[in-house]
Amino acid sequence: MRRIKRNAFISSLVAMAVVIHSVEMFIPSPSPWLRFGFANIIALTAIALFGLRVALMVTILRVFLGTILMGTFLTPAFVLGMGGGIGSTLVMGIAHRQFKAAFSLVGISVMGAYTHNIVQLALVYFLFIRHFEVFYVLPVLLLFGILTGILNGIAATYLTAHLARFSFVQLDSIS
Amino acid sequence: MADKILIGGLIILTLLSFPIIKHFQHEGRVAVIEVDGELVGNFSLEEDRFIPVDGKLGTTRVEIAGNGVRVLDSPCPHKLCVKSGIITRSGEALVCLPNGVVIRIEGGEKPSVDAVSR
Numbered sequence: 001m002r003r004i005k006r007n008a009f010i011s012s013l014v015a016m017a018v019v020i021h022s023v024e025m026f027i028p029s030p031s032p033w034l035r036f037g038f039a040n041i042i043a044l045t046a047i048a049l050f051g052l053r054v055a056l057m058v059t060i061l062r063v064f065l066g067t068i069l070m071g072t073f074l075t076p077a078f079v080l081g082m083g084g085g086i087g088s089t090l091v092m093g094i095a096h097r098q099f100k101a102a103f104s105l106v107g108i109s110v111m112g113a114y115t116h117n118i119v120q121l122a123l124v125y126f127l128f129i130r131h132f133e134v135f136y137v138l139p140v141l142l143l144f145g146i147l148t149g150i151l152n153g154i155a156a157t158y159l160t161a162h163l164a165r166f167s168f169v170q171l172d173s174i175s
Numbered sequence: 176m177a178d179k180i181l182i183g184g185l186i187i188l189t190l191l192s193f194p195i196i197k198h199f200q201h202e203g204r205v206a207v208i209e210v211d212g213e214l215v216g217n218f219s220l221e222e223d224r225f226i227p228v229d230g231k232l233g234t235t236r237v238e239i240a241g242n243g244v245r246v247l248d249s250p251c252p253h254k255l256c257v258k259s260g261i262i263t264r265s266g267e268a269l270v271c272l273p274n275g276v277v278i279r280i281e282g283g284e285k286p287s288v289d290a291v292s293r
Contacts (some may be wrong), residue, residue: 099177107178114185142189146182151227 009166010046012055014061017042021066021081035081036148037116039066043089044109044156049163052093059085060169078126080120088112106153111165113149117141204282205266206244207235211275220244220263220280230274237278244273244278 010135022040039062046055063081067073092112095103103111121141125134208215210230218226218239225247226237233250243263246256251273259269262280269278 038181093274102177103181104178104262109184110178128235139189139193142192146185146189150182 003010003042003168010050010058012044013042014058014065015155017058017062017067017135018069021062022070024131035077037084037088037113038152039085040088040092040112040116040146041152041159043085044092044105044112044152045159046155047089047093047108048105048160052090052097055089055093056086059089067133076124079127080123083123084116084120088116091115104153105157106150107157109153110146110149113145113152114142117145139152181275204242206237206239207281209277209279217281219242228274228276230271230276232274235271235274235276237276244269244280245277246276246278249274249276 009117017039020042021035024035026040029034030095034149039059041060044153060082063085064073067078067081069076070175072078089112092108095108099108117138119136126148201251202280204219206220208218208226208228210228210275215228216226218224218238220242224238226239227236228235230250234254235249235251236247237249238245241261243261245261246259247268249271251271251275252285256269256276262269264277264278265282267280270276
């Protein structure tokens with residue numbers, strides 16, 4: 001029973017992430033493929049509540065379902081979403097496991113946001129637009145990324161605090 | 176506490192990268208001329224010069240002046256390339272389809288628009 005509750009809970013996390021991902025598409029952005037990354041709030045919360053493995057699952061499912069819903073499945077947005085999402089989730093997961101004592105979720109979130117942007121821009125360069133000019137937006141993007149990271153971290157802190165009381169949650173999980 | 180050091184450090188790193196990127200922006204502003212896909216030459220936009228480009232119909236006369244490049248004359252029927260005027264920014268191009276001549280600008284400042292359709 002506990003297992004079922006746990007999985008149902010994780011599914012709701014995925015659902016929330018998909019909603020955030022989809023709504024995010026409507027926010028104006030310099031490029032149709034580059035998005036803010038607010039869905040990382042859920043990824044970070046999943047890391048804090050269940051660990052890296054579950055968080056990766058949530059992220060991958062989120063990109064699949066989100067892009068299918070929005071009609072951007074297998075488009076550049078899909079590739080960038082996957083790349084940025086997996087990259088930042090990995091970084092956040094490892095950082096959380098190693099440095100949880102030193103950094104709060106805000107710091108970890110900023111690390112994730114930073115890598116999210118770098119990975120996305122690198123993917124754009126290597127896969128889509130092979131002009132070095134692509135990197136000219138990097139500084140601006142990174143500054144916004146740091147801001148988004150801070151906001152995400154704050155949101156994730158609240159979310160984790162409220163959700164931690166569920167019994168099937170595995171705080172400080174190793175996996 | 177470590178959070179603030181991290182964030183402060185990343186902000187500084189990002190701000191530092193502004194001038195570094197700016198440095199690359201002005202490097203090598205060059206007009207790349209190709210005939211039928213084959214490279215004829217790379218010409219710096221900083222040096223004013225006339226370049227005769229031989230294509231299948233004849234010679235297209237290209238001029239680099241005032242940090243830009245334009246087609247003065249071309250043996251094509253519609254002279255669209257001549258009418259395109261002067262191009263100055265990276266990513267812009269002049270094309271003479273009948274003669275097979277393509278002139279592109281590479282390196283230099285990011286244009287304010289990503290593409291221009293004529």
